[in-house]
Amino acid sequence: MGIEIEQPCVELSNVAVSETHGEDSPYFAGWKAYDENPYDELSNPSGVIQMGLAENQVSFDLLEKYLEEHPEASTWGKGAPGFRENALFQDYHGLKTFRTAMATFMEKVRGGRVKFDPQRVVLTAGATAANELLTFILANPGDALLVPTPYYPGFDRDLRWRTGVNIVPIHCDSLNNFQITPEALECAYKDAEAMNFKVRGVLITNPSNPLGITIPRSVLEEILDFVTRKNIHLVSDEIYSGSVFSSSEFTSVAEILEGREYKNAERVHIVYSLSKDLGLPGFRVGTIYSYNDKVVTTARRMSSFTLISSQTQHLLASMLSDEKFTENYIETNRERLRKRYEMIIEGLRSAGIECLKGNAGLFCWMNMSPLLEKPTREGELKLWNAILHQVKLNISPGSSCHSSEPGWFRVCFANMTEHTLEIALQRIRHFVERIRTQTESV
Amino acid sequence: MRVIVPLQGVVQGTGGLFWGSVIPCALFYFLQLLFKTKTRHHHPPSNHNHHSTLHRSLSPTPRHATASAYVSPRANSITAANSPYYLGLHRVADDPYHQTHNPQGVIQLAFDQNTLSLDLIQEWIHSNGTAAMLGKPLSVSGIVPYQPLHGFMELKLAVARFMSRVLEKPVFFNPSRMVLTAGATSAIEILTFCLADHGNAFLVPTPLSPGFDGVVKWRTGVEIVPVPCRSTDDFNLSITSLERTFNQAKKRGQKVRGIIMTNPSNPAGKLLNRETLLDLLDFAREKNIHIISNEMFAGSSYGDEEFVSMAEIMEAEDHDRDRVHIVFGLSNELSVPGLKAGAIYSYNDNVVAAASKLARFSTVSAPTQRLLISMLSDTSFVQKFIEVNKLRLRKMYDTFVAGLKQLGIECTRSSGGFCCWADMSSLIRSYNEKGELELWDRLLNVSKINVTPGSSCHCIEPGWFRFCFATWTEKDVCVVMERIQRIYDATK
Numbered sequence: 001m002g003i004e005i006e007q008p009c010v011e012l013s014n015v016a017v018s019e020t021h022g023e024d025s026p027y028f029a030g031w032k033a034y035d036e037n038p039y040d041e042l043s044n045p046s047g048v049i050q051m052g053l054a055e056n057q058v059s060f061d062l063l064e065k066y067l068e069e070h071p072e073a074s075t076w077g078k079g080a081p082g083f084r085e086n087a088l089f090q091d092y093h094g095l096k097t098f099r100t101a102m103a104t105f106m107e108k109v110r111g112g113r114v115k116f117d118p119q120r121v122v123l124t125a126g127a128t129a130a131n132e133l134l135t136f137i138l139a140n141p142g143d144a145l146l147v148p149t150p151y152y153p154g155f156d157r158d159l160r161w162r163t164g165v166n167i168v169p170i171h172c173d174s175l176n177n178f179q180i181t182p183e184a185l186e187c188a189y190k191d192a193e194a195m196n197f198k199v200r201g202v203l204i205t206n207p208s209n210p211l212g213i214t215i216p217r218s219v220l221e222e223i224l225d226f227v228t229r230k231n232i233h234l235v236s237d238e239i240y241s242g243s244v245f246s247s248s249e250f251t252s253v254a255e256i257l258e259g260r261e262y263k264n265a266e267r268v269h270i271v272y273s274l275s276k277d278l279g280l281p282g283f284r285v286g287t288i289y290s291y292n293d294k295v296v297t298t299a300r301r302m303s304s305f306t307l308i309s310s311q312t313q314h315l316l317a318s319m320l321s322d323e324k325f326t327e328n329y330i331e332t333n334r335e336r337l338r339k340r341y342e343m344i345i346e347g348l349r350s351a352g353i354e355c356l357k358g359n360a361g362l363f364c365w366m367n368m369s370p371l372l373e374k375p376t377r378e379g380e381l382k383l384w385n386a387i388l389h390q391v392k393l394n395i396s397p398g399s400s401c402h403s404s405e406p407g408w409f410r411v412c413f414a415n416m417t418e419h420t421l422e423i424a425l426q427r428i429r430h431f432v433e434r435i436r437t438q439t440e441s442v
Numbered sequence: 443m444r445v446i447v448p449l450q451g452v453v454q455g456t457g458g459l460f461w462g463s464v465i466p467c468a469l470f471y472f473l474q475l476l477f478k479t480k481t482r483h484h485h486p487p488s489n490h491n492h493h494s495t496l497h498r499s500l501s502p503t504p505r506h507a508t509a510s511a512y513v514s515p516r517a518n519s520i521t522a523a524n525s526p527y528y529l530g531l532h533r534v535a536d537d538p539y540h541q542t543h544n545p546q547g548v549i550q551l552a553f554d555q556n557t558l559s560l561d562l563i564q565e566w567i568h569s570n571g572t573a574a575m576l577g578k579p580l581s582v583s584g585i586v587p588y589q590p591l592h593g594f595m596e597l598k599l600a601v602a603r604f605m606s607r608v609l610e611k612p613v614f615f616n617p618s619r620m621v622l623t624a625g626a627t628s629a630i631e632i633l634t635f636c637l638a639d640h641g642n643a644f645l646v647p648t649p650l651s652p653g654f655d656g657v658v659k660w661r662t663g664v665e666i667v668p669v670p671c672r673s674t675d676d677f678n679l680s681i682t683s684l685e686r687t688f689n690q691a692k693k694r695g696q697k698v699r700g701i702i703m704t705n706p707s708n709p710a711g712k713l714l715n716r717e718t719l720l721d722l723l724d725f726a727r728e729k730n731i732h733i734i735s736n737e738m739f740a741g742s743s744y745g746d747e748e749f750v751s752m753a754e755i756m757e758a759e760d761h762d763r764d765r766v767h768i769v770f771g772l773s774n775e776l777s778v779p780g781l782k783a784g785a786i787y788s789y790n791d792n793v794v795a796a797a798s799k800l801a802r803f804s805t806v807s808a809p810t811q812r813l814l815i816s817m818l819s820d821t822s823f824v825q826k827f828i829e830v831n832k833l834r835l836r837k838m839y840d841t842f843v844a845g846l847k848q849l850g851i852e853c854t855r856s857s858g859g860f861c862c863w864a865d866m867s868s869l870i871r872s873y874n875e876k877g878e879l880e881l882w883d884r885l886l887n888v889s890k891i892n893v894t895p896g897s898s899c900h901c902i903e904p905g906w907f908r909f910c911f912a913t914w915t916e917k918d919v920c921v922v923m924e925r926i927q928r929i930y931d932a933t934k
Contacts, residue, residue: 309783
């Protein structure tokens, strides 16, 4: 019988052991509860309804119809030449037809108010990769990006984990409907300086996630002036640009730049994806559109780590070049989202819950602060827990989005049928009634 | 003596650095010429027009704008614009060879890809493609919504079974240990991020594939310490050499976190035998470091010796397995690089967990995953493909090597991969890197063939060149030999 000796175990990197992936936060904890007991109309009607996933299923049928009517799109082109080209294609420039189709689609989404050059389109496997890639290029470990709160919880992971870059919040609150102000921008910049972080840029999401609102033109102008003054970058994540209920209400930073004749444009970069607007998150398609030549070249090379398969590019090139399909899709999708939004707002209102007046996205920003026992983060999490386990709804607490005011929640409405949404609204109504009755009887 | 190895891990530092590009864009334009009826008058590749087109699209903005915002040093590439890699690329792009349309063009022999069995894949896809992707009855619900970002379990299962077939042995792969990524390149980078910190190092046997060190280094900041293999050893890895390099690195103050070996190796095409693999495992255990076994060419082993995967070795090991990680290249195995699918297979639970989360930055498109699931599950197709592909590779290798031999050029005995590794030192004018590059230049400009000089592969002996043969036909090989003959004639 031998001696049992403890050997030093083989070590992993800091990245591997870090908690920066954030998957232990409530945002993801709710998902676990859903996975364990998912709602199903027929087989599990009392299960947890997933309202924490910003996925667009309202226009699924349009996609299905297209793909079923165009099967050749999925076989890599007709005949030998098309096949060989696509099968062997692994160039990080991306299929030209796809880049062109992407640029055209982005123009359509912006009502044709601005032009995009396919040569500036860099392809990545999803916007997640695009945001991380840009962070790698624009900043060094230890530097900072300024991000308005509340923001998408995934940013904590995507912008910080492997890059070693910090996020410094630009605080926004309900007093002015969560708009970004020049004072808040300056304040964030000073906060970063006080922490000895070199600020490399501002990253905005427009339309905003989780707020579900577009950033007004005047505010965009102010942000652009701010980044120019500080000589830093601006990343505009516009992945919900096609999900604005009315096209005229969205101003892309691209339009502002065009208006300024592209002066100082080389500090601006747009992130886009087909996951939300086209409801194709499984396809993993993201882009970086940069006005900076060096960033385009570098991003292109770096995209080697996150390429989109040529099969997918080919399929989407066909789909996005089909003008009839895209125009119909964009219009129909907007309309359906708007109707869905109105339905949830009405439903919540009848339960006595108000939301921030939104005009875009797959979610609404709901104010449940009157229902908090205590107006604190703990109070919010307590309410969130009750909603998750008693009401069986997975919604996202504002604290996981770094909201400075407790009591706000992001509620997704596009990833379910209308019937399911009705059920969810009923559950909320009963819950609120119960709380109100309890409070009154005390 | 039984040894317990508990789990833990703490170190520090993060960061990222430079890189040289891996994927030539020239191929796209080359293929356009090859397969469309075009003459020499084709559009120049975008990377030539790149800057001027960008400039045009922003006409009012001067090329170098004032007060331009800072861009990280990561934006600088390791590979210089005047490296053999880029220069060769541009020459091929400007004047790509085509058997009938451009027989005097530059022949691309620097691109390690395999098209010898593409016809089989094409046939399969045309018969099964749509159903494969959309299912029967046709429905998009399998490809449209969000899916686990580290890959469908079905695909992991299919890959596990496929790899067993490739290895021609009943090696068991646990699909829960698998993480699917957008290509073997991202798999290697993700593993690097998991196993080492900025400033640490990996030991890597050389010669190695050009651009490989860039893949490891660029964003991670992890250094490569080359472990030279020599012609006297027929470019086989020697443990003595490994030990020496490790000690030298230690003296220099470099913290070595692991070894990355490519098996079959690229460019020499050598296989690591069972004994060496066991020695490597012992070495790694002794030094308490990791092993990354890059087996992206496993299915391309055509030689007489058996290919032994690290997975096979691990089947017999019941302890101290946490340090072993394997990389597979699916798109490589199926010679469809456009599909961009690779896999990490790790025996370390924490690495599987971390890599699964990191895979979100390098995901495989769902339609592609569906296609792969179908294809890999078609066992009779897979069987036929593996067999035919190996035969064709072997035949082409033999033809190429024989052709070179007739010219008096000897090659290392390769047993896998898409290239041969040739000793052209008799043709170089001075026995050093300069002489080698001078020969490379002559090969490019006189013979009009683009090959990879050994210096780009970190080979310490001048005069070795990599020839990638797996995208050509026997007829083309004759042309290549004639072209090389020009160098001899010019020398006389």
